[in-house]
Amino acid sequence: MKDENKALETRSILDKIILFFLQNKLIVLLFIVGTLLWGGMVAPFDWKLGGLPRNPVPVDAIPDIGENQQIVFTKWPGRSPQDVEDQVTYPLTVALLGVPGVKTVRSYSMFGFSTIYVIFKEKVEFYWSRTRILEKLNSLPGGSLPDGVKPMLGPDSTALGQIFWYTLEGRDKNGNPTGGWDLQELRSAQDWIVKYALLSADGVSEVGSIGGFVKEYQIDVDPDAMRAYGVTLMDVYKAVKNSNIDVGARSIEINRVEYVVRGIGFVKSVKDLENTVIKSVENVPIYVKNIGHVAIGPALRRGALDKEGAEAVGGVVVVRYGDNPLRVIKNIKKKIAEIAPGLPRKTLKDGTVSQITVVPFYDRTGLIYETLGTLNTALTEEILITIIIVLIMAMHFRSSLLISGLLPLAVLMAFIAMKVFKVDANVVALSGIAIAIGTMVDMGIVVVENVLKHLDEADPSESRLAVVYRGTSEVGGAVLTAVSTTVVGFLPVFTMTAAEGKLFKPLAFTKTFALVASIIVALVVLPALAELFVAAKMKRKYNHRVLSVLTILAGILVMAKISIFTGFVLVLLGTLPFVENKLPETLRKHKPWLVNGLAALLVAAFLAHHWMPLGPERGDVVNMVFVVLLIGGILGFFQVFQWLYPSILRWALHHRALFRSIPLAIVLFGGLVWFGFNGYFGWLPNTVKSWKPVSRIAHAFPGLGKEFMPPLDEGSYLYMPTTSTHASIGEALDMLQKQDMLFQQIPEVETAVGKLGRADTPLDPAPISMVETVINYRPKFIVDKSGRLLTFKYDKNSEDLFRDADGNLLSAPDGKPYRVKGEFVRDAKGRLIPEESGMPFRQWRSPLIPDLNPGREAWEGINSPDDIWKEITAAGKLPGSTSAPKLQPISARIVMLQSGMRAPMGIKVKGPTLDAIEKVGLTIEKLLKQVPSIKSDTVIADRIVGKPYLEIQINREAIARYGVSIQDVQNVIEVAVGGKSITRTVEGRERYPIRVRYYRDLRNSIEALSSVLIPARSGAQVPLTQVADIVYVRGPQVIKSEDTFLVGYVIFDKKANVAEVNVVEQADRFLKDKIKSGELMLPAGVSYTFTGSYENQVRASKRLSIVLPLALFIIFLILYFQFKSTSTTLLVFSGILVAWAGGFLMLWLYGQGWFMDF
Template sequence: MHKIIGYFLHNRLITALVLILIIIGGLSTVPFNWHSGLIPRNPVAVDAIPDIGDNQQIIATDWMGRSPKDIQEQVTYPLTTALLGIPGVKTIRSSSMFGMSFIYIIFNDDVDFYWSRSRILEKLNSLPAGLLPEGVKPTLGPDATALGQIYWYTLEGRNPKTGKPAGGWDPQELRTIQDYYVRYQLSSAEGVSEVASVGGYVKEYQVDLNPEAMRAYGLNLVQVMLAVKNSNIDVGAGTMEVNRAEYLIRGLGYVKKLKDLEEATITDRHGVAVRVKDVAKVSFGPGDRRGGLDKEGQEAVGGVVVARNGSNPMEVINNVKAKIAEMQGGMPEKTLKDGSTSRVTVVPFYDRTRLIKETIGTLESSLMHEILICIIVVLILVLNLRASFVIATMLPLAVLTTFIVMKLLGIEANIVALSGIAIAIGVMVDVGVVFMENVVRHLSTAPHARGKQLEALILNAVHEVSGAVMTGMGTTIISFLPVFAMQAQEGKMFHPLAFTKTFALLSALLLGILILPTLAYWIFSLRIPKRWALKVFKKRVPRTFKIMHWTVSTNMLIIAIVVLLATYELSSVWLPLGPQNGTLLNLLFVIVTVGAILSILWLLVLKYEQILRWCLNHRWKFMSIPILTLIAGGMIWTKTGSEFMPTLDEGAFLLMPTSMPHSGVEENIQNCKILDQRIKAIPEVESVVGKWGRVESALDPAPIQMYEITINYKPEYQLDDDGKRIRDKNGDYIRLWRDEIKNEDDIWKEIVKAANLPGLTGSPKLQPIATRQVMLSTGMKAPMGLKIYGPDLASIEQAGLQMEKALKAIPDINSSSVYYDRAEGAPYIEIHLDREKLGRYGIQVGTVQSVIETAIGGMAEGSTVEGRERFPIRVRYARELRDDPDVLNGILVPTADGTQIPLGELATFHFVKGATMIQSENTFLTGYVTFDKVGNKAEVDVVHAAQKHIDELVAHGKIKLSKGVTYKFTGTYEQQIHAAERLQVVIPIALILIFLVLFFQFKSVTASMIHFSGVFVAFAGGFILIWLYGQDWFLNFNIAGVNMRTLFGMGQINLSVAVWVGFIALFGVATDDGVLMGTYIHQVFLKRQPHSPLEIREAVVEAGMKRVRPAAMTTATTLIALLPVLSSTGKGSDIMVPMSIPTFGGMLIQTMTMFVVPVFQCWWRESALKREQKKKN
């Protein structure tokens, strides 16, 4: 180590080059919106949160017109059983709905995404003949998951000059533009997997048959259908050479207009052609709809852009926006009656960009505030301007180095990854503090050292404490390695944090060893001629400074000025008390808050010797304090609730109610319209777009009774394009919410009130990304729920309705959110054929079924080819002859001799109830009961209470389950259970690794255990602060009208994976002060070789006195650096704050180790001395 430090210190040109490369590379890759123009930008990719979705593939199969029961039995079930044998499959879920089958294959996380797709394609291509109905062909969905739905938009007619809505386009026109122009253009953007359409009307050529006219001409359905099909065909007849020129021969016969179809010949009667127009009405019309879009009460047309799996959402969105800007000038436009122009415009209503920018903006602000506050603290604690400059320089350099490594390894900058840097800042600065504190101490022995002497002093000073620093950083880094062992969603969530925190700490350590000595040499080599300085200060410094030594007075004055300026700048950008209180009040608050922490620690340093001697003389009394702390922490731990993950505020809600199973298209359109209008009337709501049914994509298996309403609410304060708050002319932030609206929960309550419509279910509080994640991992549309498995739908429904009622009675569950997702209840008209009558007329079953399918449902007989556009040609009975159950009897069925028999003569009609959607998991039929918790209740506690209640009711027979029916609770609860099981392994591993690092440093089990004790004390401190956060009385007072609990986001904190990760981070730094002190105690003992208890105590006191100041400094920087994080309120703070609380609370209590370690050391060494003396005697 001595040689490495010496090499870079002696070869300062190499060090300078490395330094320049770090600065240029860091500024080039920094993920924030910094555009200096001097350095080319190649930033780290950014996103809001890591992609924690399951490794899923989707198989979609169309069999239009078929009931869910037919789809389940003839498509979904056979396909599912055939796919079960694919290697690496974890679960197969399926949904069978009207005309569609969706099969979701969830693979293990270690299976490559595209390898799994190739295995599925192999399986689909080798399906045995007869497994599926004729003509049914399953297709593999897009290479993406629902989490990839990053950009939703509507197409609207807008004035190209003003940008204001102009209208003038009907839903059919907009849908055609979307399907055949916009969709293809956006699909070509890099990183886009799919662009799916929704809303509007799909244009069709509709041939509406008149059965009476057909009977008059002696025609049947088959003849008309064949004529329509044969009227729409082009052919090629090769080539012909004329005068040595080759001519291509084409026979043109595609339908181009309605008249082409009308004039199509079916047959002739007595030499007169019978044409389609003679037996049918040909017109344009809308196709059948299974989904639609509504924007604030108006019918809308739009689409959704899906990012390819593994692509960066922000980059894809930017590519899409670039493509939109490119094609906007060529979008269709028309002149309206008033002479104005209306151009079709892409208008986004869900764009993940804002969330990403706000989240990254929150982290950027927190990091900047942390760095600035650390510089202030270092200036105050070190009291040496030159040393402070070196330490302050190392911090941004380490952050820039981390960004370079992130770019090289392809790690995204998201809320979790950047949180790793945020929680490491305090520890990173400790490296420079410890090194420079020792350098300053060594230089105090030779204040006029120059050249080689200065080099030697710096080299020896850095090398002297390098072992302790490396051990301290080693425990911090190694303690985080078990986070890499996390699996499933918790692993995907926190692996980026583990990477970035490790990179940040390694960067700080390496820069401290390689760069810091050279920087220190340069800074301490600078000398300002004394006569120049005296001339300046005689003019500007009051006489009172003349009584002080020149160097001290100047140094202190400059430090005071720099600290004041830095604190002022911090106050003006941090503004913890809000802009309404002005910069001065915020400045005072920052000074008092930081000063309070520093004063306590400084008082500890001043009184350290006195307190330590008391502790050494009253060991048992003193040890009762950490013992009671441990007991208190343990008791709080056992009573703290658990959840999987804190909820990230996405800035948008997703309202997902469901209508009754019997509701039809018109009913759902009307409900969606009313909901949108009511919600848009809420002042805090920015935009509302509702979707009923499904998007034309395999990623959206929604029946028409399901709504998905995207609600974008306004940010609390007006923001600029980079997600930063805007001030008014008075310097105050512009607040956009009403005074009575305090947080997002208040907005949700307003939405719930507005969405209370008869015939609609309630909806849990949902957000777009979180909902997609839950649906991807559980198949449910809520984070908490109950899965019911059974042999048939009736048994499942019986159990589900009973459990729905039981769950509503549980106090911790929001009763309005409890809903059994009814599989049955859809009204069916079943046509039962009378085979005896069919035989009497000589009609086959297939003939009747074909007539039913075509006359009522309609049969697509090809599509027209009109340039890029393709429109289906549908043949069926006229609407008035098929839209009423009473007229279905009159549908004519042809016999072999051409006679037409009414359907009513051949069949009977029955009105029954059947399935709306049939869901299954691993071929077992499944039903869902979804629910939500009340307030901030812990998810695990709520589920445990619900499970206990349901189990008791089942055991006592109050809930009667049919034979074969089973149930289990699911949702994020399952993920929390999995994470807890993993943490039971991960956390002990982290503790063992920390202990091993300590053992390798001290080569003694006893010494290692002494220093390891800091972990337990800090652990208890973390839980004590978590408990205090949940107490209404704690910090419940106002300063300048700002409540301190609100400022620091205090409330109930549940034990989530984020909190446990915070504890793992705490374990790594909890031993640092003890290691620093223990290392020097060991050095003092080797030097002094004490031979009596008194000498041992004096040696311990001497060592403690030498190391209490750097120990207090590192604690101060760690604590104060977290203040901006703890008080952050922007997007992303929901995850940052819970991770930071254990570290802050633990480090507060951990100062106790400054006394615990010396007391244990003294105890241990006195015992060893007694044993040696006994052996001698």
């Protein structure tokens, strides 16, 4: 007993913790059960857990890395951008610059509205900043803004919150499009039914409408009739306004009953407006219908929506800041299902019942599920690979199962920590867990291996608990130190700010959670379970036999239902204990190899089915053979290395100088990869650099490119060209419709929906020359909602013409169908037949093989999203439209939030006047097209001063002669030409404006405008040309500014395989050279700066240059406290440099086409 107590002596707090849980295994078991339940409840994946309630970690595709910003939106209908800039945007910008915590203020002044982005510092709380802005807006001095102009705070969201776009369409009960609804009917249904229903869904911040026509009561007056009746425009305006009013007269009591008294006077119909009395002459009323025409028509619009070449009506749903996008989208769909039966319906002439239906065309759910599915698959594959390695390398079946089985437990613990610490699940955060898996399993391997070693060496009479405790405590400190150094290694990531902090901090958090979980599992859970299942001696053999029988039954079931091979391996594993004594002696000696090898083969089958490294077209068998050879080759290499290690070590110790050259060479080669040949040997003379061998080396090692983040395949593109600034909405819409029809003809494109101008939301400040087309392309193979491949019945020995999923023939670039090897079997209706052992169905066009298509040229087919983008850009080339940078919906919003531009890179040109800015911008555009790393067709400078204006310049002397004021003339111009909204009807829940202006024929040309009548004080009607001049001028379509300074943009995109920072650095050097040579002249007061997502990389690099040495120093101290020796610490610490260089070397190898290209 004393010996056992002595063996259980503790020397540190860590030892006490290990011993406590070893002696209290029930707590460990309860902890495991609790973790499994809680982890399953909060896991971000869509797991079906029966009746277990789910409260998953909030999920999105990527982190919201946009600026901390608020939007101030101000409407001033009919006003030019210059008026809006001078009288609204500028005074508001000046006021908002004084709000606490403001970093910068970015503004856009457009026709009829102003949008101001107030960018706050990152530490400013979101809703606190909204409160400060409201305080500032409410405290503006009187006269700061024009009368009637009221700025409003935008929704509590960001542009990245646009998670759900939809159209309203007439469809029958089977979901087939029917038509039968005009654009005004659809827009009314959107504005007054669908919009408010979706706005009531929990988590929705705003619903913006787009497309169609807003219903409007239009009074078109005849100036000749008005002159004949002696009526002015202002008389009509006042009469209509006074005819649309209800009043309340409290109540009266009649026969002890209270009656509420109402005066009913709201306009309900066109007839009510026609019979409105303007004035009475000799007791004869003059009605509105006497001097004009009243009708219902479309209001002025500054945006349109097109779907596959036809105008459409739709909306965009914006999620509230900080809410769970996946949960909100589910709420939206639930609300759509609730209102669907009650949406308007009508019977068409052919008897078809058509009902308005909400049809999504951009739903982030798909991307979220595919992202989660991809990460779920990646985590599964990593775990499977880890299990294979543990099985082969440990060669102890029970301990291998123990280590492998507890790896998912650590992952669930990381999910729990994400929920507790409010870290959202996205592609970056979950990647942190994936990165940590290797280190996580290392902890378990070290502990279990040491425990097994102590069990082998221990006296059989010694307490198994004491042996397990001794084996665990011996390596516990080293394991804790190893994890601590890894966690500290991520310290620089925790110090990041702005976009880079929002992007990478979740990864640092989740990896830290996973590593801490691995420590808890390795030092708390594993020892207790090892003492139960590994160290304990089995006293009864029938336990093994029961387990074997269950394994055989499971194998038979798997053979019948899932996989013959997998089931066969399970049956073989289950049979082995029964025939063990009958096996030859040589086989019995190698039983651990046989058992673990069969188990590893089984896991490899699952891995091959999940991974499909050679592609699903090769089938499970070929992929499994490849997986076995690949992993077997790698493990074989390490096994051979392990066998030869003593000899290698002896040689290294006897040849120290020669051996040291190996890590030195790795460090030098890694530096060459990182800095590039010119970074190392830039000092060489040009004559030496021009030698062919030297130039080839320089070309092979250009240095690693610098880029903020790799692109995420969102499954859709956002095509954003611009039209000419002088194009009307009709002309721009015609171009948009042609483009959408061309996009829809691309076989890989599923839907193409284009937006012109702006949606009815402050988050979308777009002029009518700005086009946004959401192009959803099909996945390469048919998949379910989680991104898992679906398989269909396939005859590999046949041939067929290439078809889509519906059986329609698809053509190669020469416009003709083509034959491919193999044929998918279809049912009588031409549909694909699902089959577990079948093949995935390819939706992208396969390569054209001349052997199967004699006389035709070979074609590589569509093999990547880049190939689809090339098809899109080729189809989108139309006269009057620019090209577009390569953007995707989410990444585009991030870019626009950060820089205000619609491209990942660009130049901001600041200057005193719009003309000077435009001139410099056009010169820079011409020069940037010469930069080798820039795609020349994506270089687009703002055409700022290109919008045609008709200016009515009032002659003050002339109006003085007629006794007319400036205000009198302006009122007539505003009402007669532009049309002014007088009042709004109240029709139940719906509200529609009433507008008055001249007939179209009397206001759509200069000649017609010249005849607009101005009432003089004498009662006469004076033509406009008598008091004003009408001239053509050029003006701005949009005025952009930052911190009150005018700005213009020159956007561009990089060529493939070139990093963003390198492109900007090259372009910057090029422009500076042009300034020195005099080709680029900057006028006084004009300057330019590069901007874009590359700034995040530059800022992060500067911060890392300070924080990284600090982290390395802390790691050095941790190692020193572990080893208590400076020389040993330096020796271990030197491995960081070699590992770093090895990382750069692997990056270079991964970029080579011949390296692991499968």
